[in-house]
Amino acid sequence: MTIRFTRLSVLAGVPAAAAIAVLATAGAAAADVHVSLPSQTQTLTTGDGVGVTLTRSGETATISPSLGSTPLHRNAWVSATYNVNTSKPVSKIKFQAGYIVGCQVNLNGFTNSNTPSGSVSTAGVASGTVNEGGSISVGPGQAVNYYVYDYERADPFGNDQHKSWVPIVKTTHGEVSYTNETMQVNGCAGYAQARSFANVYIIGDHGEQIVSFYGQPFSLG
Numbered sequence: 760m761t762i763r764f765t766r767l768s769v770l771a772g773v774p775a776a777a778a779i780a781v782l783a784t785a786g787a788a789a790a791d792v793h794v795s796l797p798s799q800t801q802t803l804t805t806g807d808g809v810g811v812t813l814t815r816s817g818e819t820a821t822i823s824p825s826l827g828s829t830p831l832h833r834n835a836w837v838s839a840t841y842n843v844n845t846s847k848p849v850s851k852i853k854f855q856a857g858y859i860v861g862c863q864v865n866l867n868g869f870t871n872s873n874t875p876s877g878s879v880s881t882a883g884v885a886s887g888t889v890n891e892g893g894s895i896s897v898g899p900g901q902a903v904n905y906y907v908y909d910y911e912r913a914d915p916f917g918n919d920q921h922k923s924w925v926p927i928v929k930t931t932h933g934e935v936s937y938t939n940e941t942m943q944v945n946g947c948a949g950y951a952q953a954r955s956f957a958n959v960y961i962i963g964d965h966g967e968q969i970v971s972f973y974g975q976p977f978s979l980g
Contacts, residue, residue: 763949765979767850769955772847779850786800791821791822791823792819792822792824792980793807793819793820793822794819794820794821794822794965794977794978795819796818796819796820796955796974796975796977797818797975798814798815798816798817798818799814799815799972799974799975800812800813800814800815800832801809801813801814801972803929803970804968804970805961805963806964806968807964807968808967809845809846809847809849809961809963809964810845810846810896810906811843811844811845811846811959811961811970812843812844812845813841813842813843813844813957813959813970813972814842815839815840815955815957815974816840816842817838817839817840817936817971818837818839818868818955818974819837819838819839820835820836820837820840820953820977821834821835821836821837821939822834822835822957822979822980823893825946830948831945831946831947831948832943832944832945833943833944833947833951833979833980834941834942834943834944835917835938835941835942835979836939836940836941837858837937837939837942837943837955838936838937838939838940839856839936839937839955839974840845840934840935840936841854841856841934841935841936841957842877842932842933842934843927843932843933843934843940843959844931845930845931845932845961846931847931848929848930848931849929849930849931849961849962849963850929850962850963851921851927851928851929851960851962852926852927852928852930852933852959852960852962853925853926853927853957853959853960853962854908854925854926854927854933854935854957854958854959854960855906855908855925855934855957855958855960856906856908856935856937856955856956856957856958857905857906857907857955857956857957858902858905858907858954858956859897859902859903859904859905859906859954859956860897860903860944860951860952860953860979861896861900861901861903861951861952861953862897862899862900862901862902862922862946862947862949862950862951863899863900863947863949863950863951864900864902864952865952865976866895866899866902866952866953866954866975866976869896874899887965892946894937894942894943894944895944895945896945896946897944897945897946897947898946898947899947899948899949901966904956905918905942907919907937907940908925918934931949944979949980950978951978951979951980952976952977952978953976953979954973954975955974956971956972956973956974957972958970958971958972959972
């Protein structure tokens with residue numbers, strides 16, 4: 760099963776979305792900076808005995824200053840492809856992708872909190888803000904989780920729900936990708952970094968297990 764995302768929102772039953780990006784460069788030159796990041800593979804076995812292999816490939820970021828050339832604003836266009844393979848069919852796979860974005864902090868030891876709240880589980884570091892419209896506000900000493908997917912569906916009462924994951928049902932293979940998705944980052948006047956992550960929820964007959972997968976941090980300037 761392959762799901763390719765080209766827009767920011769996903770309607771239930773018709774996954775078709777994504778957006779992500781990351782930020783920037785205080786005092787950067789006008790020229791864009793292109794970053795190619797290494798492919799990675801992680802394997803494990805769940806408590807149910809299901810073998811899981813998760814691969815990230817084609818991860819890139821093109822970073823540029825804002826059109827106004829101010830040090831507080833950056834833009835980035837990011838791309839990546841994820842493949843999930845299981846050794847046998849599972850009831851459901853929920854896939855969540857995003858970036859940890861930090862201003863004047865080192866992201867090498869950072870992990871996300873496996874929640875869509877935007878919090879980052881590193882003690883002593885304040886959280887920035889993810890705003891509507893795909894922009895991030897993050898100041899010095901802050902970090903924030905930015906989630907790529909906005910999966911929209913109706914709840915049992917007909918109200919809209921928005922989830923940061925997309926479902927892959929009854930299969931042993933799934934692929935999700937996003938290409939040249941754009942994000943605006945605001946508020947960081949100093950050094951900024953970003954680091955991709957994916958959380959894969961493997962739901963089997965006897966429970967759910969989360970596999971978290973982190974990319975290599977890269978400079979936003």
